[in-house]
Amino acid sequence: MTKGRPAAVLERLHRLYDEVIPLLPEAERSVAEQARSSLGEPLRLAVVGRVSSGKSTLVNALVRRRIAPTSAGECTRVVTWYRFGAPDRAELHLTDGTTRPVRLVDGGLPEELGVSAEKVDRLVVHLSSAPLRRLTLIDTPGLDTLTARNEAATRRAILGEGDASQRAAGEADALLYLIGDAARRSDVDFLADFHASSGSLSATALNAVGILAQADRFGSGPFDPRNPFDVARDVAAGLADTHRAELAAVIPVSGLLAETARTGRISESLARRVADLAGEESVALSLRRQDPDLQDLYRIFGPYGVSAGREQAVGGAARLKSWCESVCGIEDLERLARSQLVPRADLLKAIRALGALGALAARPGADRREQALALVEAAVLDPAMHPLEELRALHAVTSQAPTSPLGGQLAGFVDDPEPRTLLGLDVTADAGELATAARRRSAEATRVAALAVSPAEAVAGRVLARSYQLLARRVLAEEGR
Ligand SMILES: Nc1nc2c(ncn2[C@@H]2O[C@H](COP(=O)(O)OP(=O)(O)O)[C@@H](O)[C@H]2O)c(=O)[nH]1
Ligand SMILES: [Mg+2]
Structure with a gap:
């Protein structure tokens, strides 16, 4: 019987939009319409974190395709939306309001776009990948220019101005926040900005999940007897405790092992190359780490993946693949998304849409601002x-x-x-x-x-x-x- 409560929230919110939109200045109505139409879309999950923290690699793992480039071309400098759709295609939305198609190369985005990143509002990719039915993923260039946490920044995030990554997060219902080994000061500031941008009903830790990225690289290298994932788990538990107010959980994940396992990369011949290293002393292996063939394997599995995956690889490609998948942590992340984000999608979307409308209604200079704010207030109650x-x-x-x-x-x-x-x-x-x-x-x-x-x-x-x-x-x- 209580089924339908989230639907009732959305219905009430649509009514509020109907009431408030006519009171807004002409120029702001389309912003409000966009916020309203997003209520009918899948939950938007933005992947944020520093440059090279492994965001695009993780996106590839989640959509099970090597679609996002993971080296430093133009493509990695634009915000990219991954939506469900067929046939697979991509289009650039430019800041002048026009769009142009982007040709996929071997099913992936090209390194270069032929347009400078400054002229791009966003790149939108449609893929017929099942996980995208429930979640739209937003890959961001990376946070390096985090600025003051104030009301103006909040408005910018909601109203579509300001730093690209921040803006993308402002349009998101939930966040995957990639953290390195210790959340730095600016990481925490960013989280506060995001939560502020979700409006007065901000769900904070309910919609931000911390990812302790590149978990296969934890520990102190090949001579450390501890498993890097065990080290990462301890660090993650500490961060989860410290950041209980900002993050729903902190999950250690190796995006690289996840991507490798899930995007069809592990062929029998690749598994054999890894298996050939079985029996070699770890010390010997690490001494010849400059060896080009080993370097190549490291790019695919990382040093830990190669070292610990050797014995698995002896059992063949399927065995190596399922080992990578089981240790990498991606399933923990997906379980959390299934249990905490997807079932609350309507409420999370409503929080964002209500916050966006509240900010619009509060804009100084808005016609009949008092009346608009009173309507928002009444709806909240x-x-x-x-x-x-x-x-x-x-x-x-x-x-x-x-x-x-x-x-x-x-x-x-x-x-x-x-x-x-x-x-x-x-x-x-x-x-x-x-x-x-x-x-x-x-x-x-x-x-x-x-x-x-x-x-x-x-x-x-x-x-x-x-x-x-x-x-x-x-x-x-x-x-x-
Ligand atoms: N060892 C290891 N390397 C990773 C992992 N994730 C990403 N990388 C590498 O880090 C570099 C940056 O990754 P990318 O996904 O492009 O980072 P982004 O800038 O945050 O999108 C690439 O060379 C990846 O192969 C990981 O989980 N483990
Ligand atoms: Mg990237």
Whole structure:
């Protein structure tokens, strides 16, 4: 029965857009229309991080195609959107508003575009790759020019001005944030910018996932007895703890091993080249690391992949491939996306669209600005929009009061199961019993809010109290009472 709550959020949001758009200055209406139309699209997941952190390699692994160039041509300097579509094709959207097709070379993007990166707004690639049905991926050039975190920057991110990577992140519903071995100061600043740009209902750690990139390179090299993935896991756990407010999780991933495993690169002859190294002492192997053939293998598997993959390769290409896939961490990332991002897609999209409209309505100089802001305010308080409050409160307790039992209850509402499951009642419970139980839970939540030791828990308690009240109202309404 509670199914359809995210749909109700979207419906209410469309109504708000209908109300507010006529109040906006002419020039801003098309921006608002674009934000509205994105509500009907797959979730947008932007891949951000420093230059050469492995973003494009990871994108290739996720779409299972070697489509994104991973060397330093023009292509790597433009924001690239990967959308579902057939036939496979790419087009450049230029800043002057025109578009032009880009020819794929052997199924991949060319290194050079024939247009300088400054003239490109974005490159849009359509691929008939199954994962893109649910997620549009946005590959970004990389963050090096992170600037002040202020209101102007926030508006720029939402309204389509400013640094390309930042702007792309502003158009995204969720982020994969690639981090090196220690999140640097500017990484954290960027995350704060992104969250600010998602508007007042920013979901923060609910829509940003940290990736500890190039996990196969952790540890101190060939003489380190530890497995680099074990080292990376420890580092990731530490970062997840430090950045609980900004990141939903930190997952160690080797994009390179994932790309290699998933894009059809591992032929029997390649596996044989790796297998031929089996039995060689690791020390001997590392002493001849300048050997061109070894260099070539390192580019495909990385030094750890070659060294640890040798024994697997003896078993053939399929064995090597499945080993790469199982150690690289990509499946952990996909599992998280499936369980936390995709099911919350509508709410995440709604948060972005609401934030974008709120920022437009607040623009100084906008005609009838007071009226527009009042409409946004009224929509935020509408019971139909309550799931957004739940998502926000869930974030707050998850990051600030992780042991609170309210977190689990909020997650129950956010992930939208049956009222009977939410209330712990069996199938025989009728609407009256459900409503009574819901009201009792509401009162309990209010009590928790009053006694809460942390502000996050107090907010969560109040939000949950309303969630249960609305649930009671809804079961009774559906029963026709
Ligand atoms: N060893 C290793 N190298 C990687 C990994 N991911 C990317 N690289 C290499 O790092 C370089 C930059 O990768 P790229 O994906 O183009 O980075 P981007 O600039 O963030 O898009 C390339 O030479 C990749 O082969 C990884 O997981 N492990
Ligand atoms: Mg790149």
